[in-house]
Amino acid sequence: MPDALRKSEPLLNVERLRKVYESSTGNVEAIGDIGFRMDAGELVCIVGPSGCGKTTLLKCIAGLLKPTSGVIELGGRKVTAPPPNMALVFQEYGRSLYPWLTVRGNVELPLKHKKLSRPERDRLVDDALAAVGLEHATKSYPWQLSGGMQQRVAIARAVAYQPEVLIMDEPFAAVDAQTRADLEDLVRALHRDRGMSILFVTHDIDESVYLGERVIVLSKSPTWVQEDLAIDLAPERDQITTRALPRFTELRTHVYEQIQRAKRGEAVRPEAA
Amino acid sequence: MTATADAPTTVAGAPRARQHRTMRKLVLGVAGILGFLATWQLLPTLGIVNPAYFPTATETILQLFVLFGDLEFWRNVGRTLTSWALGLLISTVLAVVLGTIIGLVPFLRRATHTTVEFLRPIPSVALIPLAILMFGYQLQAALLIIVYAGFWQVFIQVLYGVADVDAVARDTARSFGLSRGSRIVNLVFPTALPYLMTGLRLAATVALILAITAEMFISIPGLGRAIMLARESGQWTTVYALVIVTGMLGLLVNLIFRAIERRSLSWHQSVRGEEVL
Amino acid sequence: MTLYTSTVVTPRRPSRVWAKFGENTAYALGLPIILLVIWGVWSSISPAPFFPSPLVIAEAFIETWVGPAFFADVLPSLGRLAIGIVLAVGLGIAAGIVIGLVQWLRELLEPVFEFFRAVPPPVLIPIVAVLVGANDLMKVVVIVAGAIWPVLLNTIEGVRATDSVMTETARSFAVTSGERLRYLVLPSASPRIMTGVRQCLSIALILMVISEMFFSSSGLGYRIVYFQRNYLIAEMWSGIVLLGLIGVLLAVIFGFVERRVLRWYHGIKEVERA
Numbered sequence: 071m072p073d074a075l076r077k078s079e080p081l082l083n084v085e086r087l088r089k090v091y092e093s094s095t096g097n098v099e100a101i102g103d104i105g106f107r108m109d110a111g112e113l114v115c116i117v118g119p120s121g122c123g124k125t126t127l128l129k130c131i132a133g134l135l136k137p138t139s140g141v142i143e144l145g146g147r148k149v150t151a152p153p154p155n156m157a158l159v160f161q162e163y164g165r166s167l168y169p170w171l172t173v174r175g176n177v178e179l180p181l182k183h184k185k186l187s188r189p190e191r192d193r194l195v196d197d198a199l200a201a202v203g204l205e206h207a208t209k210s211y212p213w214q215l216s217g218g219m220q221q222r223v224a225i226a227r228a229v230a231y232q233p234e235v236l237i238m239d240e241p242f243a244a245v246d247a248q249t250r251a252d253l254e255d256l257v258r259a260l261h262r263d264r265g266m267s268i269l270f271v272t273h274d275i276d277e278s279v280y281l282g283e284r285v286i287v288l289s290k291s292p293t294w295v296q297e298d299l300a301i302d303l304a305p306e307r308d309q310i311t312t313r314a315l316p317r318f319t320e321l322r323t324h325v326y327e328q329i330q331r332a333k334r335g336e337a338v339r340p341e342a343a
Numbered sequence: 344m345t346a347t348a349d350a351p352t353t354v355a356g357a358p359r360a361r362q363h364r365t366m367r368k369l370v371l372g373v374a375g376i377l378g379f380l381a382t383w384q385l386l387p388t389l390g391i392v393n394p395a396y397f398p399t400a401t402e403t404i405l406q407l408f409v410l411f412g413d414l415e416f417w418r419n420v421g422r423t424l425t426s427w428a429l430g431l432l433i434s435t436v437l438a439v440v441l442g443t444i445i446g447l448v449p450f451l452r453r454a455t456h457t458t459v460e461f462l463r464p465i466p467s468v469a470l471i472p473l474a475i476l477m478f479g480y481q482l483q484a485a486l487l488i489i490v491y492a493g494f495w496q497v498f499i500q501v502l503y504g505v506a507d508v509d510a511v512a513r514d515t516a517r518s519f520g521l522s523r524g525s526r527i528v529n530l531v532f533p534t535a536l537p538y539l540m541t542g543l544r545l546a547a548t549v550a551l552i553l554a555i556t557a558e559m560f561i562s563i564p565g566l567g568r569a570i571m572l573a574r575e576s577g578q579w580t581t582v583y584a585l586v587i588v589t590g591m592l593g594l595l596v597n598l599i600f601r602a603i604e605r606r607s608l609s610w611h612q613s614v615r616g617e618e619v620l
Numbered sequence: 621m622t623l624y625t626s627t628v629v630t631p632r633r634p635s636r637v638w639a640k641f642g643e644n645t646a647y648a649l650g651l652p653i654i655l656l657v658i659w660g661v662w663s664s665i666s667p668a669p670f671f672p673s674p675l676v677i678a679e680a681f682i683e684t685w686v687g688p689a690f691f692a693d694v695l696p697s698l699g700r701l702a703i704g705i706v707l708a709v710g711l712g713i714a715a716g717i718v719i720g721l722v723q724w725l726r727e728l729l730e731p732v733f734e735f736f737r738a739v740p741p742p743v744l745i746p747i748v749a750v751l752v753g754a755n756d757l758m759k760v761v762v763i764v765a766g767a768i769w770p771v772l773l774n775t776i777e778g779v780r781a782t783d784s785v786m787t788e789t790a791r792s793f794a795v796t797s798g799e800r801l802r803y804l805v806l807p808s809a810s811p812r813i814m815t816g817v818r819q820c821l822s823i824a825l826i827l828m829v830i831s832e833m834f835f836s837s838s839g840l841g842y843r844i845v846y847f848q849r850n851y852l853i854a855e856m857w858s859g860i861v862l863l864g865l866i867g868v869l870l871a872v873i874f875g876f877v878e879r880r881v882l883r884w885y886h887g888i889k890e891v892e893r894a
Contacts, residue, residue, distance in 0.1 A: 132792050158792040165785035170807040170884040179803055180793035213888045231793060371727035379732045396750045457648045458655070464867030466825045468742075469860050471833065472848030476670045476856075552740040556826075559742060560834055567743075574746050586743050593738035 079146060080107040081267050082131070082235055087140035089126055100126045102292030104140075108269060110234070113261045115278035116271045117325060118288030118296075119333040124271045127293070128239050131269070132158055145234060157228035159238040163220045167212040167227075173199070174208040177227045184231075198230035201264075202256060218249030222256070229260060235267040236260075243273065251309050254281055258307060275329065279303075279322045280312060287325060289332045296332050299325065398580045406580040407587060416569070420588070423565040426482060427554040430489030431547055438494045438546075439539065442501030447531070452502070463499070467492035467553055475561060485557035493550045497542035504538025505531055540607045544600035551596050555589055566592075672854045677861065680854035685862055689843070697840040698866070700756060701828045704763025708820050712768045713813060716775025717801070720809075726776055733773055741766030741823050742830050749835050759831045759839075767823040774816030778809025811885050814878050821870050829863065840866075 089101040100123040108114050118124055129135040131142055133152040142149040144156060157180075160166040167176050177195050186194070199205050202222040212220050221241055228236050238257070242250040254277060260266050272278050278285050282301050289296040301321060303312060312318055380400045387394035398406075410416040445451045467488050474484035508530055516526050558567025566585060573581035656674050663673040672680075685694060719725050745762050752758040782805050790800050832841025844859035879886070 134788055134791060152792050152794050154794050156792070158789070160785060160789065162785050165783055166789045168786060168804065168807070169888055170810075171803070179799070180795060182799055183794070183796050211884055211887060213884075213891050227793075368727045371724060372731040375728040375730075375732045376735075378728070392751065453647045454651050458651045460871070461652070461864065461868055464871040465860075465864040466822070466829055466867055468826050468829045468833075469844070469863040469867075472844050472856055473670065473860060476848055476853070552742065555740045556742040556830065559746075560830065570743065570746065574750070579750075582747070586739060586747065589743050590735050590739035593740060594735065597738060 081110040081112075081145060082108040082269070083141070083143040084131065085141040085143075087127070087130060087142065088138045089123070089130060089135065090138045099292035101130070101137075102289075103294045104288070106286055106295055106298060108235070108267065110267050111265045112283055113258075113268045113270065113281060114284045114286060115282030116269065116286045116288065117273065117275055117278045117329065118293065119290045119329055120273065122288045122290050122332070123293045124273075124288065125239060127288075128158075128237055128269075128271055132156060132237055155234040157231045157233035157236050159221075159224050159228050159236070159241045161240040161243050163212075163217070163224045163241075163244070166224055167220060169211060169213050171211075172208065173204060173210050173212065173215070173223050173226075176212065176223055177230050180227060180231045194230045194232065195226075198226040201229055201260065202226045216249075217245050218253060221245060221253060225253075225256065225260075229264075229266070233266075235269060237269045237271075239271050240273060241270075242277070250277070255309065257281060262305065275325050276313070276322055279318060279325060280307060280309075285321075285325055287328045287332065290335060297328050299328075396579055398583060402580050403583045403587065407584040410581070410584055410588070419564065419566050419569045420592075422563075423551075423554055423558065423567070423592070426485050426489065426557070426563065426565065427547075427550050430486050430554060431493055431543075431550045433486065434490040434493030434546060434550070435497050435543060437490070438497035438542070439501055442498045443505060443531075443535075446502045446505030446535075447527070452506075459498075463495045468556060471557075471560060480562050482563060484561050485554065485563045488557050488561075489550050489553045492553050493546035496546040496549055497539065500538040500542030500545070501535060504535030507538065508534045537604070537608050540600075540604040544597070544604050547596050547600045548593070551593055670853055672857065676854045677857045681858035681861060684843075684855050684858050693838060693840050693843050694862070696756075696838065697828060697832060700759050700839075701763065701824060701866075704760045704767065704828070705821065705824045707760070708764045708767040708824065709771055709817055711764070712771030712816070712820070713775050716772045716813075717779055717805070719772075720776040720779025721805070723780075726780065730773075730776065733769065733776075737769035737773060741827055745827070745831050745835060749831075754835050759828065759836065762831050763824045763827045766827045767820040770819035770823070771813070771816040774812045774819075775809060778812030779805055781812075782808050807884075810881055814882060818874060818878075821874055825867060825870060 084107070085105045087101055087104040088099070091098040091100055104127060106114075116124060116127070126135065130137045131149065133149045133156075144153050147153070168179070171179065174195060177198055178191065181191050181194060184191075196205070199208060202225050204219065204222055204226060207215060207219065212223060215223070224241070242253050245253065257268065257270070258281060261268055270278070270281055279301060285299045285301060286295055287297040287299065288294070299321070303315065303317060303321070383400040386392045387397045387399050445455055470488055470491060471484075474487040478484040478487065512530060513526070516530050521529065554565070555567040557563050558565035559571050560567075562568055562571075566589060570582055570585045573579075573585065659671070660673045660675060663671060719729055744765050748762045748765060749758050752761055786804055786808065787800075790804050795803070829841045832839035833845045836842045840859065840863065844856055844863070847853075847856035847859060
């Protein structure tokens, strides 16, 4: 059976991931045992108490850090180095965008080694910038733009790269509330219109429920998956109406309680199956 | 409702790893110096460079220790440091006075801009013939050269410093009714101080270079002249030993003034354009 | 009922534009002209032996340098200066990149280089002169040997200090190392490199002047000392003025290049200050 038809094959597979840091006072187990799967076209959010290793998890998935043990597979292949079909959006957009390149230059850079023809590349760049609403800012420099617009540039850069999975590490943490709402809707639009698979890490519980089709709650250090919650809200979401739904409040409260339990260390570690 | 922010996960930069890094840096640095000395030793020994004019490292270092026991050597060091210090002092005082006055009065700043930008790039050494004419082969000739170069370093930094007063801080001071004089003391001076320290460091380096240059070419007594004398009498080990001494002196001056500058920088976060020589 | 505010912009009146231009020129030329006039008047009232009037100097300038001396002395001097600078900057940046990227190499070489940089450059002149001979090659070697250190050391530091988030971004997008060098490492290091180049230019000029004044029988520096020794004061001054002009020219050229290369850097600083 051709791979394309095998729906049971997940896009991203994380199994028994463990990451231990060495320090002078002993070993720090940042990640204890994380396992989850993500299918193509899903929007999965990851939340957890502070210090639970969310960023470490993302860096391992992105191939920037080597896990101590465990398996990470993207598209069926093991991740040992940054895989070519994955794109990252960092929290610190100010340090992630290159100030000596224009907006267009920044979005174009990852495409340079992709062996595309010039018109093809331009098309991808224009398309991505239009998708985030920055068609008019191509000649500006990132530092001439507001924080929200800069993060849009970073998102456009990731989108133009045409990854199979888009990973976002607390991308809206450093942005004001109104801009954050716009950007959240942008992420949902990208997911809906382009069928992008998105792994979204956040500390904002409301954001995780609003955005995600699934919310993975992490425990505190040594981290494991405390809960893998399906969000059964309608796919068409709206900042005002969706957040006013009773179901939204239920889900959000549930996640909040889970996090509180995780912080208190109350949840029991699932025994190895 | 949010959970608190994720704590930044640092790479294993724990104390033990840091110690390893510092040790490694030290070992490699020493290895580099030893490697350089070894190369130096080999070049004349193998005849790649004429050994008559390029003594080996060991010969030079031996001569260095001979010099350390020579009273005249230390007198020369003193002479060099004296003209250096004198030149530095004069140029700093002049630069602080002129820089503050001009920096605080926008009209003066504009009016002097082109003059400054024309005079500043003139290499101080171009004035050596003039200095010799005016003062003969005397200390004053050397001082003219040293002061001219050092002055610009400090002056420019003081100008930057006086102009860098934070607009919000200034408005705050004015809204609280601080007098002009009080504003200068409480706002301008502290803001300009780190700039002054940077200028001082740059000027100190420049002043040392020019002090030695003046000694070499205007025959002022000091390390520079000692180098030329040793060269004329073909004592090449002495020449190279003295070159090492000037290098060590340069390092010392740089380190001390960098430390002073860092001390005054501890509260002030700013980037200043570095201009040297 | 519409309630809107807008800033009304009126184009500047032409007469106002000219007034502004005149004002700027007055500021630019005012003090220099005043100083020159004072100098001229003073020298005619109480002539100082070593400070001839500006008019005399101007005359000597034209007589001395506008003519064969320009090609015999000035151009070769400038040529050697240019070659020395190009070599110092080129080698300094190239070596600086390599050393800056390889950590153990950097830790090995940096202390030795810092010592070389601390040696006052003019001290190297008699040494290079005796090893290479008192010729054109010596002058260029002296310039390179003295002026390369700020470029080299600043490049090393600039390359080393590449922002880690930017590097991770490049890695996450699988940017090739060649592209990383061109689009990340070098631009990120360029402010520091330009600082080094500025220092390099000053040192190169100093070394050119000194090596020609005292170790040569031709060139601009030699001419100035020759005039001084023969008490041709006005000519000596004209030479000093010419050196000043060369210094200014170097500064202007550097200013242009720096503003172009670091446009983004100055932009950020401006935004931060706002």
